[in-house]
Amino acid sequence: MSRQRAIMNWSGGKDSALALYHSLRSGEWAIEGLLTSVNERYGRVSMHGVRVGLLELQAERLGLPLHTLQLPETVSMDEYNTRMYDVLQPLHRQGVTHAIFGDIFLEDLRNYREGQLAKANLTGAFPLWKRKSTDLVREFVELGFRAVLVCINETCLPAEFLGRELDMDLLNDLPKQVDPCGENGEYHSFVYDGPIFSEPISFQKGEVVRRTYLPSATADRAWDNEFWYLDLSLV
Numbered sequence: 001m002s003r004q005r006a007i008m009n010w011s012g013g014k015d016s017a018l019a020l021y022h023s024l025r026s027g028e029w030a031i032e033g034l035l036t037s038v039n040e041r042y043g044r045v046s047m048h049g050v051r052v053g054l055l056e057l058q059a060e061r062l063g064l065p066l067h068t069l070q071l072p073e074t075v076s077m078d079e080y081n082t083r084m085y086d087v088l089q090p091l092h093r094q095g096v097t098h099a100i101f102g103d104i105f106l107e108d109l110r111n112y113r114e115g116q117l118a119k120a121n122l123t124g125a126f127p128l129w130k131r132k133s134t135d136l137v138r139e140f141v142e143l144g145f146r147a148v149l150v151c152i153n154e155t156c157l158p159a160e161f162l163g164r165e166l167d168m169d170l171l172n173d174l175p176k177q178v179d180p181c182g183e184n185g186e187y188h189s190f191v192y193d194g195p196i197f198s199e200p201i202s203f204q205k206g207e208v209v210r211r212t213y214l215p216s217a218t219a220d221r222a223w224d225n226e227f228w229y230l231d232l233s234l235v
Helices: 014-026 052-062 077-093 107-119 133-142 168-173
Strands: 004-009 029-039 066-071 098-100 123-125 146-153 187-193 203-212 226-234
Touching: 004 014, 014 029, 014 098, 014 133, 014 187, 029 052, 029 077, 029 098, 052 066, 052 187, 052 226, 066 077, 077 107, 107 123, 133 168
Parallel strands: 004 029, 004 098, 029 066, 098 123
Antiparallel strands: 146 187, 146 226, 203 226
């Protein structure tokens, strides 16, 4: 059976890592590379705040090419969609037919992704879809993945969670209202080891900063905008 050619939407965090793991194991996909949104001013992964150098090292240890969607610090949805289309179209011309995501249960986000992909003649794939968040975290840990929390939404968690290992102790310490996978944006993580990495990534923990973002003028619901970030750097 021939495999379908796909791009992996890679945030550098646990959900995309677990989705990539299952995609590689399935035998259904030929993964052509990783696609990551990057803040072009600061050279960091959008929302996660991880340095591009660490992102590039993840791609190297995964043995996959890295494609980046370069974004300004403030971007409208129209500009975001245009820039994403401009990145996806060359991939489609090269034979990529699908884009894989680590989304779990946000229906509106999936619908948005599928609508934008259709404009570029691509189809979405969601290997973790509708699985229980607690089960996903347990599987992530049991498979031997290693990750640390690098971004915290302060309306959901205190900054003291920054830098903690994503393990069962963390899962047990999360408040009940927080999704175990942070699917609602409660936290973001950086994966530095696991069964799909050729070797672990060494890093050191640095400065903790708090950043405030202005909500988009097109937002149709309340939008949390206070976040804590842990800076990581290469050793």
